[in-house]
Amino acid sequence: xxxxxxxxxxxxxxIIVCVGSASAEEKAPAAEKKAPAAAFxxxxxxxxxxKPQFESWAKTPHAHALKSLENATPEQVEQAAKKLGIVVKxxxxxxxxxxxxxxTGHGQEGGYTAEKGKKDMLDxxxxxxxxxxxxxxMKAKKEEKxxxxxxxxxxxxxxxxxxxxxxxxxxxxxxxxKGVHESFKKPK
Ligand code: HEC
Ligand code: HEC
Ligand code: HEC
Ligand code: HEC
Numbered sequence: 001x002x003x004x005x006x007x008x009x010x011x012x013x014x015i016i017v018c019v020g021s022a023s024a025e026e027k028a029p030a031a032e033k034k035a036p037a038a039a040f041x042x043x044x045x046x047x048x049x050x051k052p053q054f055e056s057w058a059k060t061p062h063a064h065a066l067k068s069l070e071n072a073t074p075e076q077v078e079q080a081a082k083k084l085g086i087v088v089k090x091x092x093x094x095x096x097x098x099x100x101x102x103x104t105g106h107g108q109e110g111g112y113t114a115e116k117g118k119k120d121m122l123d124x125x126x127x128x129x130x131x132x133x134x135x136x137x138m139k140a141k142k143e144e145k146x147x148x149x150x151x152x153x154x155x156x157x158x159x160x161x162x163x164x165x166x167x168x169x170x171x172x173x174x175x176x177x178k179g180v181h182e183s184f185k186k187p188k
Contacts, residue, residue, distance in 0.1 A: 038133035038148075039110035042120025045138060046127040053127075056181035062125035065102040066117070069093040083165050101161040104129045130157050130180070153180075 047054040057063060070093040072080070081088045084097065092098050094114070096106065104122045105111020110133065117123035128134055130153040137148040150157070155172040158179075162170040 036136070037109070038137070039135040040105035040108065040112075040120075040122060040128050040133045041110060041135050041138055042116070042122050043104075043124075043126040043128075044119075044121045046134060047121075050127075052184045053181045056184075057127070060179055060181065062129075062179065065125045066093060066099075066123040069095075069098050069102045080166075101125075101166065105133065108133070110135065125161070129161075 043054070061068075070091070072092050077088055077092045080092075080098065086097050088095055088098070099106045099112065103112040103117065103124065104126045105128060112122040122128075130150075132150045134149060137145055140148045158170070158172065158175065161167070162175070164170075
């Protein structure tokens with residue numbers, strides 16, 4: 001009798017272990033699931049719903065950042081290349097090593113390519129360069145929208161491009177005032 005119950009105890013423990021490990025296995029893949037990453041949709045889409053920000057942004061130097069590459073003098077190109085420690089062969093407006101900071105989402109899903117540049121208005125430092133890719137935001141229900149995009153881009157977003165080498169005079173407080181669209185949020 002004593003033996004029997006001991007055996008049953010082990011069996012029960014075995015079942016518990018089995019159940020325990022099975023459910024742990026089931027849980028593991030779910031826990032590894034990542035939130036789906038948003039893709040770039042382009043300024044032409046943001047513009048449909050955020051016209052005041054768009055019009056105000058269009059007056060900032062960011063809105064013609066690709067033109068600055070295309071119109072850069074050979075001296076300017078050489079200067080920039082020297083700062084970056086690279087050699088530019090061909091047009092500056094076609095160099096990945098220049099485009100990376102002068103367009104939006106270069107080399108990323110839905111981001112700038114020569115074909116999509118003008119059509120989707122990714123041919124500049126546009127909305128998604130600061131706010132992040134917007135495909136999820138665009139499709140989200142109205143009440144979910146604020147949660148699906150970075151509504152307060154901070155210094156970290158600027159420093160991706162305004163590096164010490166390329167923008168030595170960068171100061172967040174000063175640059176925010178002259179480089180970001182006006183803010184149209186109604187005072188609370
Ligand atoms: C179909 C319409 C629509 C499109 C397209 C759209 N938005 Fe929005 N967006 C909204 C609405 C609605 C809100 C919520 C406004 C509110 O609550 O005041 C919002 C809110 C925001 C906010 C503020 C978030 C916060 O924290 O309050 C930002 C920033 C923003 N959108 C940026 C963008 C950008 C960048 C794009 C393009 C990539 C874009 N939106 C495309 C409708 C849109
Ligand atoms: C790491 C990001 C980055 C890279 C890479 C980069 N730039 Fe720029 N570029 C900037 C920033 C930021 C500014 C604005 C600097 C400021 O005013 O503080 C700028 C400004 C410029 C300007 C001056 C625009 C004007 O009219 O005032 C030119 C021209 C230019 N870049 C050319 C180039 C060329 C050519 C390359 C490639 C060899 C290049 N850039 C690569 C970030 C970058
Ligand atoms: C250089 C970075 C930058 C770019 C480019 C940019 N934004 Fe913003 N945006 C900001 C910052 C920073 C704030 C927060 C402003 C604040 O705190 O008052 C903001 C706030 C907003 C808001 C919240 C409401 C408001 O007006 O403050 C919306 C909506 C928005 N941006 C839409 C856009 C759209 C649409 C574009 C492109 C046409 C765009 N932004 C381009 C940096 C940027
Ligand atoms: C994707 C790269 C990128 C990001 C992100 C970015 N910038 Fe820029 N910024 C540039 C480039 C490139 C220029 C030069 C544009 C031109 O003149 O062609 C520039 C120019 C400027 C200028 C004009 C400087 C001058 O001398 O007139 C200001 C101000 C500025 N940026 C502020 C900001 C702020 C503030 C942020 C963050 C909220 C930011 N930028 C984010 C690339 C970027």
